[in-house]
Amino acid sequence: MRRTIWRSIAAASALSALVGVLDAARRPRYGGELRVEMRATLKTLDPAEFPEDPAALAAQRLWQPAVFETLVRLDDHGQPQPWLATSWTHDLARKSWIFTPRKDVKFQDGSSWSPAGGAISFPDDRPIDQILRELAGARNAITMRAADGTLLGTGPYRIAKWDAGKPATLVANDQYWGGRPYLDSITIQMGRSLADQANDFQVNKADVVEIALRDLRSAKQRGTVTSETPPMETLALLFENGRVPPNVRAALALSIDRAAIHNVLLQRQGEISGALLPRWLSGYAFLFPAERDVAKAKQLASAAAALSFAYDRDDPMLRPIGERIALNALEAGITLRAGNGTADVRLVRLPITAGDPWLALLDLASLLKRAPPATTADAYEAEKAMLDASGAIPLFQLPQGWTLRSRVHNWPRFEDIWLDPGAAP
Amino acid sequence: MMRDVGRGICLFFLCMAANAQTLDDAVSALAKKISSRLAPAEIARLTTRNLSSLPAADAAKIQPALTRALQRRVRDAKTVDIAVTISENLRGYLLVAEIKREGDVSIEMAEFRAGAPAAAAARPAASVEGRLVWEQEAPMLDLALSGDQMLVLDTAGVWLYSRNAGKWERSAQAPISTNVRDPRGRLQVSGDIVSIDVPGITCKGPANLSSSIHCEEGGRFTAGRNTLSSDGREFFTTADIGGDTLVAELDGRTHIYDAAHTAQGVFDVWGSDFVGVSACGARLVLAATDNDRRSPDSVALYDFSNRATVRVSDPVEFAGPVTALWPAGDGALAVVRNLKSGKYAAYNLALDCSR
Numbered sequence: 100m101r102r103t104i105w106r107s108i109a110a111a112s113a114l115s116a117l118v119g120v121l122d123a124a125r126r127p128r129y130g131g132e133l134r135v136e137m138r139a140t141l142k143t144l145d146p147a148e149f150p151e152d153p154a155a156l157a158a159q160r161l162w163q164p165a166v167f168e169t170l171v172r173l174d175d176h177g178q179p180q181p182w183l184a185t186s187w188t189h190d191l192a193r194k195s196w197i198f199t200p201r202k203d204v205k206f207q208d209g210s211s212w213s214p215a216g217g218a219i220s221f222p223d224d225r226p227i228d229q230i231l232r233e234l235a236g237a238r239n240a241i242t243m244r245a246a247d248g249t250l251l252g253t254g255p256y257r258i259a260k261w262d263a264g265k266p267a268t269l270v271a272n273d274q275y276w277g278g279r280p281y282l283d284s285i286t287i288q289m290g291r292s293l294a295d296q297a298n299d300f301q302v303n304k305a306d307v308v309e310i311a312l313r314d315l316r317s318a319k320q321r322g323t324v325t326s327e328t329p330p331m332e333t334l335a336l337l338f339e340n341g342r343v344p345p346n347v348r349a350a351l352a353l354s355i356d357r358a359a360i361h362n363v364l365l366q367r368q369g370e371i372s373g374a375l376l377p378r379w380l381s382g383y384a385f386l387f388p389a390e391r392d393v394a395k396a397k398q399l400a401s402a403a404a405a406l407s408f409a410y411d412r413d414d415p416m417l418r419p420i421g422e423r424i425a426l427n428a429l430e431a432g433i434t435l436r437a438g439n440g441t442a443d444v445r446l447v448r449l450p451i452t453a454g455d456p457w458l459a460l461l462d463l464a465s466l467l468k469r470a471p472p473a474t475t476a477d478a479y480e481a482e483k484a485m486l487d488a489s490g491a492i493p494l495f496q497l498p499q500g501w502t503l504r505s506r507v508h509n510w511p512r513f514e515d516i517w518l519d520p521g522a523a524p
Numbered sequence: 525m526m527r528d529v530g531r532g533i534c535l536f537f538l539c540m541a542a543n544a545q546t547l548d549d550a551v552s553a554l555a556k557k558i559s560s561r562l563a564p565a566e567i568a569r570l571t572t573r574n575l576s577s578l579p580a581a582d583a584a585k586i587q588p589a590l591t592r593a594l595q596r597r598v599r600d601a602k603t604v605d606i607a608v609t610i611s612e613n614l615r616g617y618l619l620v621a622e623i624k625r626e627g628d629v630s631i632e633m634a635e636f637r638a639g640a641p642a643a644a645a646a647r648p649a650a651s652v653e654g655r656l657v658w659e660q661e662a663p664m665l666d667l668a669l670s671g672d673q674m675l676v677l678d679t680a681g682v683w684l685y686s687r688n689a690g691k692w693e694r695s696a697q698a699p700i701s702t703n704v705r706d707p708r709g710r711l712q713v714s715g716d717i718v719s720i721d722v723p724g725i726t727c728k729g730p731a732n733l734s735s736s737i738h739c740e741e742g743g744r745f746t747a748g749r750n751t752l753s754s755d756g757r758e759f760f761t762t763a764d765i766g767g768d769t770l771v772a773e774l775d776g777r778t779h780i781y782d783a784a785h786t787a788q789g790v791f792d793v794w795g796s797d798f799v800g801v802s803a804c805g806a807r808l809v810l811a812a813t814d815n816d817r818r819s820p821d822s823v824a825l826y827d828f829s830n831r832a833t834v835r836v837s838d839p840v841e842f843a844g845p846v847t848a849l850w851p852a853g854d855g856a857l858a859v860v861r862n863l864k865s866g867k868y869a870a871y872n873l874a875l876d877c878s879r
Contacts, residue, residue, distance in 0.1 A: 125776040126760045126796035127706050129749050177614040203703075278705030279748055382613030383620050385575065386631060454614060479631060514705065521775035521792075 127517035133285045133507065135307045136299055140290040142263040145250055146240040149465055152493075156462060157332070157450030160237055162287070165269060165513040167240035167252035169221065170198055171231050173454045177380075179231035183212070183241055183253060184219065187227070196230060204276045206243050207257035219300040229474050236458045255280040255514035264290065281517035293415065297502075306504040306518075307511075311415055312368045315500040324503045326510050330369050330377040330496035333449040337467065338490045343406060343443050345490065349435065350400035351444070352492045353392045354431035355424055361495060364419050369497035375449070375463055375482055376495040381456050383479050386492070387486070396431035407438030410446035419496075421446045451496075453485070460485060467491060547617075550636035551586060554619045555593030557632040558606060561623050567601040568594045575614040583610055586619070651837040651845040652810070652825050654858065654871040658692070659686075664859050664868040665702075665709030665722070666850055675718060675731065677711040678868075679703075682720055685734045696733035700725065710850060721745050729746065761849075763800030765807045765828050772796045780831055793833050795821070797849035799856040804877035808836065810856045812846040821846040823858055823873060 139154035146167050150156045172183035184198040198219040204212040221230055231239050233239065243251045251257070255277065256269035267287040288305070296308035310318055310325065318325050338348060357371045370378065373387035410421040424446065425435040435444065452462040456478035463472045467489045472481035486493075501510065506522035509515040545553070558568060570591055574583040590608060607622040611733060616637040623630045658667055662678040672687040681699035685692040702709060702722040709722040713731050720727040720737065724747025729737030744752050751758040751774065760772040768788065769781045776796075780788040798811035809826045822839035847868070848859035856873045 125772070126750055128774050128776070175614075176616070184773075273748070276703070278703055278707070281705060378613070380614055382611040382618035383631075383633065385609065385611070386620065386622070430623070456613075477633075479633065519776050521777050 102283075119181045121258070125383050125519070127281050127508065127515070128519065129279075129517070130283050130519075131281075131518040133282050133307065133516060133518065134288070134305045135285060136288040136291045136296045136305045137309055138291060138293065138296075140264065141267075143250075144258065144261065146237055146242060149238075151449050151466070153448055153466055156452060156466065158289075160450070160452040161511065162269075162368055162513075163240060164254060165256045165285070166254045166258055166309070167242055168254050169236070169240050170234045173232075178456045179228070184234075187231075189223065190220065192313055196223055196227060196495045201276065204253050205274045206251040206253055207274075208245055208249075208251055209270050209274060210251075212241065212243075221443070225474055232455050232457055233474065235451065235455065236461065240460075244503050256285065259284070261338050262386035275514070277514060280514040285513070286515075292413075293449045300502055300504075303504075306507050308502050309498045312497055312500060313364075313416065314365055315368065315498075316366060318500075318502060324505045324507075326501045326503055329379045331451045332497045333372070333375055333377070333451065333493050333496040334417075334497060335375070335449055336492040336494065337423070337445050337447055339442055339445055344492070346399045347403045347406070348490045348492070350396040350398075350403065351428055351433055353390075353396035353399070354433060355492070355494065356391050356425045356427050357389055358391070358496055359511055360420055360423050364423060365416075365497070366496065369495050372493055372496045374496075375486060375493050376456055376459055376478070377451060380451065380454070380459060380483070381478055384496075386479070387483075389494075391427075393431055396433075400432045403433050404434050406443040407441075408435035408444045408446075409438050409442035410439070414448075417446055417448070435498060448497075455468045457481065525708060545634075545636050546583070547582060547636050549590070550617070550619050550634040551589045552593060554608075554621055554632060554634040555590055557634065558590075558594060558621055558623060561630055561632065562594075562604060563602075565598055565600065565602055566604045567596060567598055568606045569603045569607050570594070570608060572608045574610040576610045576617055578612070578617055580611055586610060586646065649805075651876050652823065652840050652855075653874045653876060654823070654840040654842070655874065657857075657863075657870045657872050659867050659869040661867055662788060663707060663847070663861075664870055665707060665848055666711040666859070667857055667870040668711050668713045668718070668852075668870075670713060670731075670746060673732070675711055675713065675723075677709045677720060678871075679707050679709075682711065682718070682733070682737070698727075698729065698733050698737040700727055700737065702740060704748060704750060708745055708750050708848065710744065723747055723749060740826065760796035761798055763798055765800045765809060768828070768831065770798065770800070770809065770828070772798065789831055791833065794826075795846070797846060799849055799851045801825075801851070801855060801875065803875040804836075808875075809833075810849065810873060810875075812849055812858070813839070818845065818863070820844055821860070823849065823856075840871075842871070843869075 137158055139158040141155045141158045144159060144163055144166055146163060150159055168183050170182060171179040172182040174180045183201050183204060185201050187196050187198045190197050200214050206212055241253055245251055255272055255275045257272050259270045260268040269285040271283055273279050293309060293311050299305040300308045308321060315325060360372050361367060371389050372384050373389035374384035378384040408425060410417045412418050428435045449463060449466060451459050453459045460472045460481050464485060469485055469489055503510055506519045508517050508519060535575030544613045552623045570587055572587040604626045607786050609620045611620055616635055619634045621632045653715055657669060664676060664678045664679060666677040668675045674685040674692060676683045679702050681697055682698040683694055686695045696872050700720060700722060704723045712719045715726060716731050718729060718731040721743040723745040724741060725739050727737045727739035746753045746758055751760060759772060762769060762771045767783050771779045773779050777790045777792050778794055779790050782788050794811040795813060798809050801808050801810055809828055810823055811826055812823050813821045820842055822841045824835050824839040825837035827836045842860040844863040845862045846858050855875050858871045858873055860869050860871060
């Protein structure tokens with residue numbers, strides 16, 4: 100059966116410019132509705148809104164390029180390429196960069212996108228590669244508020260319905276400058292548990308559903324069509340209230356048997372890491388230590404007070420890992436007591452939202468409530484500073500998986516997705 | 525303004541080139557960075573490891589090159605251990621130096637891109653030969669060659685090229701823009717007249733583009749789609765062969781109809797593009813492989829005796845997907861999107877029955 104492997108990743112949304120390998124190979128067919136389900140509940144796609152829930156942020160970054168576009172986009176190698184801007188140059192005084200807007204771009208209500216003066220300028224206060232990288236960020240998407248308050252973009256789909264807690268609907272933008280997308284519409288059911296998603300997939304109520312990492316291998320073995328990203332999520336321990344002293348944080352980091360958790364609970368999916376960013380994105384993740392040293396941890400944690408420890412107990416992946424971390428910590432003399440609400444330590448999933456280290460760190464900084472990385476900072480220094488300041492303990496980087504109906508092609512390149520009516524249901 | 529824009533584009537690509545340095549450049553840059561971290565009385569003791577996909581032969585060059593670059597003569601030298609890791613990320617390879625001094629580690633990095641392996645040359649099959657006719661950046665839909673004149677249809681319009689001293693020079697153009705995902709178009713020259721079809725539009729005019737081309741709504745391609753339309757039905761391709769008609773339909777399969785338009789069967793071997801050809805004393809089909817449009821395609825010759833597909837030639841392999849396949853002379857014209865360069869290349873596919 101078919102299987103999709105994501106070979107590389109980049110673009111304004113890290114998920115939107117992936118190169119997939121599908122073996123179906125016909126001319127794409129126009130038409131049809133794609134039915135997608137996800138766990139996250141996303142209140143809005145508005146690029147100006149930043150969801151504080153990591154899962155909602157991941158969903159927002161995944162879906163934003165379907166509706167909103169940026170002046171430049173990152174390609175498969177993380178390099179900025181022209182998108183809504185076709186070129187850029189200095190002004191004559193060499194004080195600004197002038198971006199030339201693409202012609203014939205329309206907002207989703209049919210009105211033309213025509214920046215005042217026929218160009219867009221940015222102060223030349225930094226190297227152009229930094230400016231381009233920033234412009235590729237989802238936060239800098241081009242939007243317009245219609246008279247009725249509707250938020251409009253220039254992307255291949257327009258929002259037909261998006262109410263919190265209800266199914267969202269995107270419909271094809273017939274006037275999209277890159278050509279109308281193949282699908283007529285996409286329906287997104289939010290807030291669905293993995294079990295509900297699996298059931299809906301089983302009874303043909305959904306075309307694309309999320310799949311737990313531990314089930315990915317068996318799904319492939321059964322011949323189910325799956326799509327898998329490179330590691331796009333960092334599992335980490337966060338310290339919420341600043342009550343945990345640095346020596347205990349260091350002890351906790353040294354106490355965790357990442358190798359055992361990776362082998363047994365994660366079935367060797369993803370990578371062990373002490374870094375926030377995965378190796379495929381940064382190349383230097385190995386510089387952040389992830390080894391276990393119980394003896395040193397015991398030394399550092401001597402007489403440590405018990406800590407409250409929280410994680411989503413309904414999350415089938417987090418729960419066993421959380422339990423194992425508590426056992427590991429106990430071996431080093433640190434007691435982690437299950438807690439709800441605010442906790443000293445929390446086990447979380449942090450999304451990797453962009454194909455550029457700096458952009459990914461920018462979103463992580465917002466989630467960790469830290470200062471954004473300096474625009475001039477090199478990624479390694481920025482990541483090290485963020486880890487030092489937050490005390491976060493990254494543990495693993497994990498891929499994201501979906502189960503797809505075999506008729507779905509090019510997931511998740513939204514404008515290129517098409518449905519093959521000849522494929523098996 | 526035009527000049528400014530041009531300079532902007534140049535600056536952009538210079539910027540990209542600066543990031544994409546070679547292994548030698550990266551070694552040199554890293555050596556400079558490491559040197560700046562070493563005190564006058566310090567010398568480097570290097571170790572290297574390769575965590576990347578860089579071939580061992582290339583990786584083996586790094587330590588000697590760095591050692592040479594960092595060599596210095598110092599009396600009573602103090603040795604500093606430097607661990608160099610060859611890693612990689614989305615953008616290419618990365619040399620990471622960990623400069624270790626008594627509990628303190630400082631980090632330096634340099635990026636590089638490995639030389640791209642030479643693209644596999646198109647290898648003509650025993651009885652189908654692919655010859656490159658034209659290559660360009662813009663998505664090419666069709667091409668017609670007549671002596672020293674060439675008409676190229678792309679998503680911006682039709683362009684006339686004339687051959688002058690062995691070089692093709694653009695001599696005229698007629699804008700006919702098409703804005704469709706998976707765009708398609710057909711260019712047919714009959715005598716002095718050229719007919720052009722793109723989705724929802726059909727045009728006619730002089731083949732030398734000496735006067736304006738007349739366009740109107742309609743034509744063979746469905747408006748806003750990637751399909752052909754006939755008698756209210758949409759399909760991707762059709763070819764008549766031995767009294768039967770083969771139709772690549774929207775279900776992704778090839779359907780067989782007899783002369784009375786009665787369905788005779790359906791099969792799943794080819795992609796959406798094929799061409800019927802009269803060659804080697806039979807009606808045969810040149811068909812593109814059933815690959816994804818992001819994978820390299822090949823085109824091979826098929827016999828369709830007894831309504832079964834039998835491949836009768838070796839496939840002609842291309843460096844990307846076949847985005848168009850149209851009849852041309854006794855063979856076909858294939859447009860291929862090169863996956864490495866992103867350019868569109870038109871190949872003339874000629875059949876040789878003597879092999």
